[in-house]
Amino acid sequence: MFKKLPYHTxxxxxxxxxxxxxxVGFLLFFAVPFxxxxxxxxxxxxxxxxGMEGTWVGLSNFSYALFRDTQFIIQCAGSLRDLIxxxxxxxxxxxxxxxxxxxxxxxTLMRAIAFLPVIIGSGVLMDIMKTDVFSTSMNSxxxxxxxxxxxxxxxxxxxxxxxxxxxxxxxxxxKIFDLxxxxxxxxxxxxxxxxxxxxxxxxxxDIEGANALxxxxxxxxPMLTPMILLNAVYSxxxxxxxxxxxxxxxxxxxxxxxxxxxxxxxxxxxYFLMVAVVLVVLYLAMKRFIVHAEx
Amino acid sequence: xxxxxxxxxxxxxxxxxxxxxxxxxLAYQLLYPVLYMVSASIKDPLDTYDPSVIxxxxxxxxxxxxxxxxxxxxxxxxxxxFQIGLGCAVLDVVSSALAGYGFARxxxxxxxxxxxxxxxxxxxxxxxxILPYYLNMRYFNPAGxxxxxxxxxxRELSVNLVGSNMAFYIPSALGAGIRSGLYIYIxxxxxxxxxxxxxxxxxxxxxxxxxxxxxxxxPNAKNAVVTVFLFSFVWHFNDYYLSKQLLGTTRRTLIVAxxxxxxDLAALIGGQTTTDPLRIQTRIQAGCLLTILPMFLLYMVAQxxxxxxIEHMGIK
Numbered sequence: 001m002f003k004k005l006p007y008h009t010x011x012x013x014x015x016x017x018x019x020x021x022x023x024v025g026f027l028l029f030f031a032v033p034f035x036x037x038x039x040x041x042x043x044x045x046x047x048x049x050x051g052m053e054g055t056w057v058g059l060s061n062f063s064y065a066l067f068r069d070t071q072f073i074i075q076c077a078g079s080l081r082d083l084i085x086x087x088x089x090x091x092x093x094x095x096x097x098x099x100x101x102x103x104x105x106x107x108t109l110m111r112a113i114a115f116l117p118v119i120i121g122s123g124v125l126m127d128i129m130k131t132d133v134f135s136t137s138m139n140s141x142x143x144x145x146x147x148x149x150x151x152x153x154x155x156x157x158x159x160x161x162x163x164x165x166x167x168x169x170x171x172x173x174x175k176i177f178d179l180x181x182x183x184x185x186x187x188x189x190x191x192x193x194x195x196x197x198x199x200x201x202x203x204x205x206d207i208e209g210a211n212a213l214x215x216x217x218x219x220x221x222p223m224l225t226p227m228i229l230l231n232a233v234y235s236x237x238x239x240x241x242x243x244x245x246x247x248x249x250x251x252x253x254x255x256x257x258x259x260x261x262x263x264x265x266x267x268x269x270x271y272f273l274m275v276a277v278v279l280v281v282l283y284l285a286m287k288r289f290i291v292h293a294e295x
Numbered sequence: 296x297x298x299x300x301x302x303x304x305x306x307x308x309x310x311x312x313x314x315x316x317x318x319x320x321l322a323y324q325l326l327y328p329v330l331y332m333v334s335a336s337i338k339d340p341l342d343t344y345d346p347s348v349i350x351x352x353x354x355x356x357x358x359x360x361x362x363x364x365x366x367x368x369x370x371x372x373x374x375x376x377f378q379i380g381l382g383c384a385v386l387d388v389v390s391s392a393l394a395g396y397g398f399a400r401x402x403x404x405x406x407x408x409x410x411x412x413x414x415x416x417x418x419x420x421x422x423x424x425i426l427p428y429y430l431n432m433r434y435f436n437p438a439g440x441x442x443x444x445x446x447x448x449x450r451e452l453s454v455n456l457v458g459s460n461m462a463f464y465i466p467s468a469l470g471a472g473i474r475s476g477l478y479i480y481i482x483x484x485x486x487x488x489x490x491x492x493x494x495x496x497x498x499x500x501x502x503x504x505x506x507x508x509x510x511x512x513x514p515n516a517k518n519a520v521v522t523v524f525l526f527s528f529v530w531h532f533n534d535y536y537l538s539k540q541l542l543g544t545t546r547r548t549l550i551v552a553x554x555x556x557x558x559d560l561a562a563l564i565g566g567q568t569t570t571d572p573l574r575i576q577t578r579i580q581a582g583c584l585l586t587i588l589p590m591f592l593l594y595m596v597a598q599x600x601x602x603x604x605i606e607h608m609g610i611k
Contacts, residue, residue, distance in 0.1 A: 011401055011402070012401070012402065012403045012404070013403075014401060014504045015397050015400070015401020015402065015403040015406075016397075016401075016403045017397075018393050018394065018396055018397025018401065018504075018508075019393070019394045019397040019398065019409060021390050021393060021394065021468070021469050021470055022390060022391075022393070022394035022397075022413075022469065022470035022471075022475075022479065023409070024469050025390070025466060025468075025469025025470045025471030025475075026412055026413075026416065026469075026470070026471060028431075028437055028469065028471070029428065029431070029466045029469065029471035030412075030415075030416050030419075030424070030471055032427070032431070033424040033427035033428045033431060034419065034423070034424050034427075036424075036427035036430075037423055037424050037426060037427050040426065040427065096321065099314070099317070099318065099321075106315075106318070108599060108602075109322075110318055110321075110322065111602050112594075112598045112599075112602065113321075113322050113325050113326060114321075114325070115594075115598075115601075115602060115605075116325060116326075116329075116594075117325070118529065119529055119587075119590050119591070119594045120329075120533075120587040120590055120591060121533075122533030122534075122535065122550055123533075123535055124535050124550050124553050124554045125533075125550075125553070125583060125586065125587065128553070128579060128583055129328050129583075176324065177324075177328075180321075180324060180325060181325075181328075188605055188606075191605075191606050192605060192606055192607070192608050195606055195607055233418075237417065237418060237420070240420060241420040241421065241422065243535055243536075248420070248422050251422050252422065252536075255425075255426055261426055264426065265426060268420075268422055268423040268424075268425075268426075269423065271420070271422075271423065272419055272420065272423045275418065275420065276418065279418060
């Protein structure tokens with residue numbers, strides 16, 4: 001019977017068959033848990049011998065998080081403030097990718113170093129680094145470390161800068177580590193994007209007499225806009241789901257240390273809504289700058 | 296060297312020096328933590344008090360490595376990490392290549408809705424769904440099928456996947472593992488860039504869709520396969536939350552072992568270290584080094600090939 005179907009109907013079925021494994025996985029391991037998580041948010045969950053038992057409490061979990069929890073809103077604001085690093089990550093990784101694009105002696109080594117954070121930069125490791133390697137209190141011979149903020153503090157103090165300014169500079173310096181170790185994937189995607197721009201476009205621009213700067217702003221940047229959007233979205237998600245993120249740790253502790261599953265679910269739903277709003281705003285803001293190149 | 300000589304002659308030497316200065320600075324700040332790890336972990340605890348010791352220790356000591364090795368149950372954790380990383384990477388490549396090919400080359404109802412769902416899986420943090428996800432694995436019962444069989448046979452049937460590798464393999468095989476949405480996206484973009492003439496000629500020669508996919512499309516998608524394999528391997532290897540939750544209390548991966556190293560060390564060497572952060576730091580840095588070592592070595596070996604594949608993975 002299947003053989004008698006017209007070719008385009010068969011193609012539809014084939015297409016559907018190709019995505020079926022994914023669809024099953026999506027329903028089992030994403031859609032069902034997601035809906036369950038939403039349901040838990042409206043419940044007060046208790047573990048009993050026979051499993052989880054929930055009683056409906058309406059919106060009280062949500063209202064508690066928004067109006068009575070002293071920590072949640074503050075931590076959310078803190079996470080939003082971390083978004084400042086997204087444009088910095090984009091600029092840094094684009095510059096790095098540009099440096100890696102052309103052939104020169106030492107490029108392979110440099111590229112290997114640039115991808116290192118992708119390979120070894122797990123959240124746990126970054127957290128240990130931040131507390132141990134870049135801490136200001138633990139190193140005995142701190143002044144000798146270039147990156148140690150306290151060494152610099154002494155230097156700036158001797159230069160006679162004000163305390164506020166020193167604090168600001170220290171804050172920026174402590175962010176450098178975050179910035180560079182979070183940019184591995186972005187550099188990689190930008191590099192892939194750069195290699196996708198056909199070389200004849202640059203050749204034509206050369207013949208027409210465009211200089212390097214003009215070529216960058218009129219060719220490279222517009223052609224990279226889809227990649228910039230992808231990287232911006234990736235960076236936002238990366239920051240919001242990081243191991244060291246205060247809200248993530250708060251949700252985790254609420255669920256598994258304090259055993260308040262319902263409240264933890266409510267927190268995570270609210271947190272997801274916040275991420276979604278940020279991503280939608282980001283998408284709408286960047287949408288009109290996206291250039292779709294036609295072959 | 297040729298280009299340098301050329302640039303020196305053409306008067307561009309200033310920019311060349313600037314460029315290399317920037318490159319060295321970038322390389323230094325990226326390598327700094329690794330160098331620090333090496334320096335701190337081979338140091339004798341005595342040297343941490345010596346202000347004249349900066350990078351190169353005066354007394355070498357392997358006590359940090361020995362303690363970290365024992366405390367992390369290194370070989371066991373390494374085996375766990377590799378089992379999960381390699382298994383999931385292979386399964387992720389298969390499942391996301393299939394889905395990506397379906398999205399790229401076929402038209403079917405609700406295709407766009409489904410693809411939005413793919414992107415949605417990327418946008419929702421794991422932490423939002425981790426609790427029901429965990430319960431799902433603890434009492435694994437896909438779509439109530441096992442429960443139904445249980446009712447018929449009159450026995451309680453629920454499989455506990457927590458603590459077994461299956462808790463990672465099954466989602467990966469169904470395209471729902473860690474960041475699977477990104478892999479599907481990569482494959483979709485890649486297959487869309489390939490010429491459809493290949494498939495048409497295969498169809499004319501009488502090849503079915505699965506055969507075309509396996510023998511024509513997949514061998515040509517080598518760069519995308521390598522990229523997805525690497526990403527999946529690395530991210531499963533470096534994952535903390537899911538590994539911590541789904542492996543239960545008996546088994547650990549390297550990252551989970553590293554995360555609790557500080558606590559475990561205190562138990563191992565007794566109270567005196569907890570009051571002395573400098574002494575425990577040597578061991579923690581040794582633990583960090585041991586954790587990144589397998590990945591680092593693999594990367595050293597395959598670096599050029601991997602980086603080339605990623606650079607030319609051909610997604611738009």
